[in-house]
Amino acid sequence: MNYPILEKINNSDDVTKLPKESLELLCDEVRRFLIEKVSKTGGHLSANLGTVEIITAMHYCFSTPVDQFVFDVGHQCYTHKLYTGRREMFDGLRKLDGLSGFPSPAESDSDAFISGHGSTSISLAVGLAQAKKIKREPGYVIAVIGDGAFTGGMAYEGLNNIDVSLDNLIIILNDNKMSISKNVGSVPGYLSNLRTNASYLNVKENVANTLDKIPFIGKVLRYALVASKTFIRRTVYHSGTFFEELGLTYHQIADGNNIDSVCSALEAAKRVNGPVFIHAITTKGKGFAPAEENPGEYHGVSAFDLNNVPDPDAAPKDSYSTIFGKNLSEMANKNTSLCAVTAAMKYGTGLQFFYRDHKSRFFDVGMAEEHAVTFSGALAKSGLQPVVCLYSTFMQRAMDQYIHDVMLLNLNVMFGIDRAGLVPGDGETHQGIHDVGIFANYENTVIVSPSNYEELIYWQKYLINNVNGPKVLRYARGGQDENTKDYRCTGRDYDIIGNAAEKENLIICYGRHFTQCLKAVEELEKQGIIANILKLNKINPVPEMAVKAAMEYRNVHFYEEHVKNGGVAGRFGLKLLEKGFDGIYRCHCVPNYTIKQATVEQLWKLCGLDCESIVNDVKGDK
Numbered sequence: 001m002n003y004p005i006l007e008k009i010n011n012s013d014d015v016t017k018l019p020k021e022s023l024e025l026l027c028d029e030v031r032r033f034l035i036e037k038v039s040k041t042g043g044h045l046s047a048n049l050g051t052v053e054i055i056t057a058m059h060y061c062f063s064t065p066v067d068q069f070v071f072d073v074g075h076q077c078y079t080h081k082l083y084t085g086r087r088e089m090f091d092g093l094r095k096l097d098g099l100s101g102f103p104s105p106a107e108s109d110s111d112a113f114i115s116g117h118g119s120t121s122i123s124l125a126v127g128l129a130q131a132k133k134i135k136r137e138p139g140y141v142i143a144v145i146g147d148g149a150f151t152g153g154m155a156y157e158g159l160n161n162i163d164v165s166l167d168n169l170i171i172i173l174n175d176n177k178m179s180i181s182k183n184v185g186s187v188p189g190y191l192s193n194l195r196t197n198a199s200y201l202n203v204k205e206n207v208a209n210t211l212d213k214i215p216f217i218g219k220v221l222r223y224a225l226v227a228s229k230t231f232i233r234r235t236v237y238h239s240g241t242f243f244e245e246l247g248l249t250y251h252q253i254a255d256g257n258n259i260d261s262v263c264s265a266l267e268a269a270k271r272v273n274g275p276v277f278i279h280a281i282t283t284k285g286k287g288f289a290p291a292e293e294n295p296g297e298y299h300g301v302s303a304f305d306l307n308n309v310p311d312p313d314a315a316p317k318d319s320y321s322t323i324f325g326k327n328l329s330e331m332a333n334k335n336t337s338l339c340a341v342t343a344a345m346k347y348g349t350g351l352q353f354f355y356r357d358h359k360s361r362f363f364d365v366g367m368a369e370e371h372a373v374t375f376s377g378a379l380a381k382s383g384l385q386p387v388v389c390l391y392s393t394f395m396q397r398a399m400d401q402y403i404h405d406v407m408l409l410n411l412n413v414m415f416g417i418d419r420a421g422l423v424p425g426d427g428e429t430h431q432g433i434h435d436v437g438i439f440a441n442y443e444n445t446v447i448v449s450p451s452n453y454e455e456l457i458y459w460q461k462y463l464i465n466n467v468n469g470p471k472v473l474r475y476a477r478g479g480q481d482e483n484t485k486d487y488r489c490t491g492r493d494y495d496i497i498g499n500a501a502e503k504e505n506l507i508i509c510y511g512r513h514f515t516q517c518l519k520a521v522e523e524l525e526k527q528g529i530i531a532n533i534l535k536l537n538k539i540n541p542v543p544e545m546a547v548k549a550a551m552e553y554r555n556v557h558f559y560e561e562h563v564k565n566g567g568v569a570g571r572f573g574l575k576l577l578e579k580g581f582d583g584i585y586r587c588h589c590v591p592n593y594t595i596k597q598a599t600v601e602q603l604w605k606l607c608g609l610d611c612e613s614i615v616n617d618v619k620g621d622k
Contacts, residue, residue, distance in 0.1 A: 070115065331460075446538065452485050481512065
């Protein structure tokens with residue numbers, strides 16, 4: 001495809017130099033480019049299509065890195081990357097050694113922060129704006145935050161600390177009525193009232209249109225109106241907006257996908273003597289009909305054929321998430337105390353089935369993991385059985401709430417930790433390699449990690465029916481591996497696979513990584529080397545009998561998709577040492593540094609957890 005305007009843009013200043021009348025054509029090119037590239041690589045599509053005009057206007061009216069942009073959540077930054085010298089890298093989007101799907105200061109000094117988790121941009125922007133003031137540096141700080149991120153409490157902590165004298169701070173609310181799933185709760189309702197107040201919008205548009213028709217001074221007066229229109233809103237609403245009460249100048253853009261409207265609002269914001277809040281109403285998935293119709297389904301997509309666009313209404317492919325969700329809904333048919341709680345991830349965690357069958361016991365709390373955990377503690381305290389379903393990376397945000405509001409009271413809350421272990425595509429902010437270190441610090445928290453669907457279903461039922469207290473079922477993204485799908489669930493705390501008479505080499509593992517260990521044992525056997533596997537099913541507390549079984553071996557290798565510090569391998573090794581183990585023990589874990597975007601197989605290899613690395617490790621003991 002040809003992109004005659006886009007191909008001439010290599011930095012932010014190139015956008016600023018464009019004739020204003022060419023910006024709409026540029027936005028069209030950007031949309032075509034993003035649809036073409038993301039269909040080949042996968043990525044976050046609908047969120048980026050909805051913010052093309054906002055980000056184009058930002059680069060037209062400002063210049064990075066003197067002006068600093070902060071994105072929340074950062075996956076809506078693709079257009080920004082196109083305008084900051086990374087167009088040629090898009091064929092490697094979310095691939096090993098390629099382009100990150102999130103802002104990355106390592107890629108460009110136009111990226112202020114990584115921004116992989118939500119609700120952080122206002123706090124970051126306030127800090128950056130204050131720093132500019134203290135250091136007397138030029139430039140503005142512009143935060144782009146989605147309305148989904150406004151359901152997270154940290155956004156309000158940031159708002160509460162805005163100094164009304166910060167005339168270099170602009171916050172843009174990208175209001176598309178969605179987070180990943182449809183937004184829920186009172187905050188989206190408030191934003192809906194703002195965006196649909198016909199009286200205010202009619203007054204504003206009528207006055208603006210009238211001013212535009214006045215020769216010479218009409219547009220000047222319109223800018224002045226934008227900068228000082230509080231009296232109109234107070235007349236219509238009989239009060240100020242929440243944002244105005246905090247000292248921000250509030251401006252609404254009824255069509256945030258109109259480039260002229262967004263540019264006008266940003267130019268007017270420069271004339272305001274204080275922080276500005278711009279409420280831009282956009283269409284998620286704009287310009288790609290399937291994404292506009294089903295924005296949640298096209299939020300994050302795998303590669304697809306543009307000539308055969310996938311049907312979002314087709315039955316979802318089986319995965320650990322969908323199996324977990326279906327089984328939980330079936331259990332709730334008989335167990336009326338079961339509740340399901342998630343944080344804006346109904347489809348991602350497979351809870352759409354529970355929502356369909358048990359709406360009164362389903363709670364989507366928005367992008368508020370801390371609230372999800374404390375809220376669930378209260379449900380459990382009242383005799384219900386909440387099941388909290390979160391991605392591993394997002395559970396990190398609720399560690400304090402888990403300790404104080406669940407663990408210390410030994411409350412009966414179950415955590416379904418999705419995307420546990422190494423995760424492809426999304427890079428360092430989304431790896432599920434820290435959750436064990438959160439939960440396993442506490443002996444009263446039972447953690448189980450299944451290796452296939454059969455084990456997932458068994459342990460899900462076991463934990464809900466037999467364990468009264470905090471418990472965790474952690475499982476990987478995607479589906480079970482062909483190599484392990486027929487492995488029978490024993491229901492034991494651990495299994496030993498191999499020749500019981502051989503006590504030379506032992507490989508310890510758990511969860512999805514069992515598949516790599518099985519392949520390695522098969523390869524070692526071909527080379528005349530015998531190794532057994534100790535597969536942990538229950539990983540916390542560490543089963544004492546499993547430690548006793550490992551004591552009998554000369555060489556023990558523990559492989560784990562988790563950082564070494566705080567993981568199971570270190571805890572297991574300590575127990576061996578306490579019992580006087582005199583053999584060789586080695587931990588093979590995720591190195592304690594950030595993990596970039598790549599496929600799971602590539603990540604295993606980079607971390608020394610792939611089949612070939614396991615074979616070489618065991619052979620090295622000879």
